[in-house]
Amino acid sequence: MPHHHTRRLTAALLVVAALASGCGGGKAAAPASDADAGDPVRGGSLTYGLEAETGDGWCLPEAQLAISGIMVARSIYDTLTAPDGDGGYVPYLAEAVEPNEDSTEWTITLRDGVTFHDGTPLTAEVVKDNLDAYRGQYPGRSSLLFVFILDAIDTVEVTGDLEVTVTTTVPWVAFPAFLYSSGRLGIVGQAQLDDPDSCDRELVGTGPFRLESWQRDRELVAVRNPDYWQVAPDGEPYPYLDEIRFQPIVESGQRVNALEAGDIQVMHTSTPDEFVALDALAADGVVDLRDSQDFAEVAFVQINASHPPLDDVRIRRAMAMAIDRDDYQEVITRGQFTMASGPFGPGSIGYLDDAGYPSQDLEEARALVAAHVAENGPLPTITYLDTTDSGARDLAVYLQQSFAEVGIDIELATIQQDAQIDTAISGDYDLTGFRNYPGGDPDELSIWFRSDSPANFGRIDDPEVDALLAEGRSEPDPEARRAIYEELNRRFGEDVWNLWANWTTWRIASAPEVHGYSLDTLPLLPDGSAPFPGLATGHPTMGLWTTA
Template sequence: MLILSTILFGCANNKEEVVSSEEKSEKNMLTFAWPRDIGEMNPHVYNPSQLFAQSMVYEPLVSYQEGGELKPHLAESWEISEDGKEYTFHLREGVKFSDGTSFNAEVVKKNFDTVLNHLDMHSWLGFLSKINSTEVVDEYTFKLTLTEAYYPTIQELAVVRPVRFLGEAGFPEDGDTSKGVVEPVGTGPWVLEDYKVDEYAVFKRNEEYWGELPKEEKITVKVIPDAETRVLAFEKGEIDLLYGEGTISLDAFKQLESTENYESSISEPVATRQLVINSKKEQLSDEKVRQALHYAFNKEALVEGVTSGYEEKADYILPTNLPYTKDNGATVIDYDVEKAKSLLDEAGWTLSEGETVREKDGQPLEFELMYDSAEQIQKTMAEVIQSEWAAIGVKLNIVGVELTEQVQRFKDNEFDVNFFSNYGTPYDPHTFLNIVASEGFGFNEAISAYPNKAEILKQIAEVPQTTDEAQRQQLYTSILTSIQEQGALIPISYIKKTAIYQKDVTNFTFPANRDEHPFTNISMK
């Protein structure tokens, strides 16, 4: 759901789009490029609404900060009952929507109830299906009651959609926002001022914002679908900032960075690029085979060569800057070709003299790696891994497919090996484990050969209901270690975000929440 796909067509060059440097200076404006239209700016729906734009206008009760810390936002504080079922939120007083109306418990309940009326759209977000009731206690106190304890509730409230808050004026007459909103009225630091579909959007600073006012008066988003055109516009000075996953290739980023004409930033890891190995397949059902595959490619050289060092070799299946992931007991696997060969020998896969592919019981050690044909990094990594595994007697066939086919084949368990990356902040680790446990996502099937699969699934089910912090950490450590040790998931690299910006842009910082906008502290000299 977080992967950006770009649509190729030319960039219009009209007077509305082009903002001169003089205009930018006069209006204290930052210009930002994005590959697609911002969408309808509805806080309660998904594509085509763009996450970064939604987060500029609509705010959460709690915010996700560095290291997974959850901090008050529109809720100043909250209490959780001892049984983990009741959440009482004390709302921030004096907050206004951009039209001047008050933010209070009534409008919080209206937004929650609107989302809950279309639960089928939002079933992926775990806590929503567990809500038993929503209650206005008083003007600034709101209570959620769940059917069962679910510790990720606070963390899930920090996601960009669908539980952010639209003002009364934004609701259609029947209250059903699933069909659209009247106008994008939020409490956030930005207000949509001007908009032309597929061309641009201009956000002005919300002068009545309850928090610290942004330093910039306006943010202009230019819609430039073609990646090369975005880079050219940046080099011409028409764009101040290129940021976001997929908005600029690593090659283009490296080239721009090398000129020293611009400023650049690279984020902390936001996700792990992984190989998912389907242990349901006969040739991959032996743990020793899966472990051999992990030992048999030079991960550090691969990551350095393919990403020019902008990604980082991954030792674990989740980045260790996510909650509950620091205490990972999994063994770090280093490149060791002889170890890989030895494990395959022990598993009964032998390489006869003069042959290039190992066999067992007359069957060759041959399988397929599927990758997204539009993803150059996946393609190049697949080619390198194919070559390195060939050196230990493994025949790897690589096939590029459209993203939709890759996702569907993964879900349908029609794969041998597949590329995957986890969702990152603020979703993991609990969302990642939820899909591991769920049938029809590929992971449940991938760990089929694990002798302790039933115990792993039992522990995953226990985690959300655990109210004791120490016990929760112990469960996460046990689950993540066990999944990785048995080799169905092989971490490759930690994915990072990149940003390149003009030298007059200052105070750029990456948001802790992968989906939030990056404009909180940014300013122009």
């Protein structure tokens, strides 16, 4: 891997791995139904409270998009494919995405008559340029993580005015999932793609809203795209709103207060304490809620398996057996969330209720530690990296006390989040807390587990894991693929490459007059498919409307 990619990978990975504290996945306390809302009303403005700012902007091939950035990107841009209600992928901005017999060649046929916000047409040439930019093959654009995500692409060619043909180095049955990439692979207008100075802030997409203004750390304003290509049930183009304002409010408690006060009308959160506060407001009729842990991220402790004694599966299993998961659920997640069993969340291919992950067994854990010490001598110092967040420190102390019960003493070290990611990339750490692996096709997670990947933070070097990942990528039979990823899930459970914590539930909360984000009011996909139920990568905004 070129050295300059290693340096710049730091920034890209910052947004796809977050601290485990304050995150969870869990019981859906909110009914998420809006069946009595009536017919949508056009016009008006909403202010949406986001959990963070996207400081580096939206030059998408180079962008650093966590969930807040994806929410904005999905409002401004369209992706070529999109997930449906079953977690499969269907054409979206593309009219068709079709493979050859062995899935080594994919033909993307684009919708006719779609225009970018600057009036230029969607063509095969601009889509080819986008795909080349994402995979690091377009002059003037410096791709980050997508260089590795799309490394199985061999060529991208224009084969018609509205047709692009992609060839791959191996059979790639999950390729349509990568054309979505958790909402991050939006198609950018040629003018923005070629902008050498302001690609991050002069946004040109085909999406339902177009950028009006952006005051960094304060507010991004997007207004209705009157020429949007998708038509709503009333016969007019989406979106319903005239305007949507995105405000970054980093402190989740402040977002709740802003919603209660009417300063914002809708927000998202995945923080247990705010779930409790919002439940109380919902009980009083002040807010409406929608929860989802479908296709969820997972919170976990990342283990550097290249460091002794963590390279010994006995020590990793002993740490897993030291944790009382029922107690963890109550103490750390405030009883709100569901404990995780592996890297694949509910609804995802490969998900298992029981993947063989160890349950608490203090006696067996102590025996495993004793056996390791008898062979190798006393355990070396193990350090757990946490951050300045108070929840992260609570988690670190909880783990420290749990591990001490079985004879594993760890030291705690506190660093900033960006330094934490740098350290994970360098491999100079033992244990640290993360949140990652949003649901989708499990092949999308291969970058985190492959032994040759720069994003393999855990330094997993397991030929069986590599073999299963390669098989899953190219296996055309759906049931055979499911079996492959279930076996990979069991492999993670047996060898404890990570210490699984809890699934991440995301919650949307709004004023009662806001509609269009529940499963029964979300827009259908262009082919009539049901909308995707997950919230780990945000939700569409074109169907939002308000009676206020």
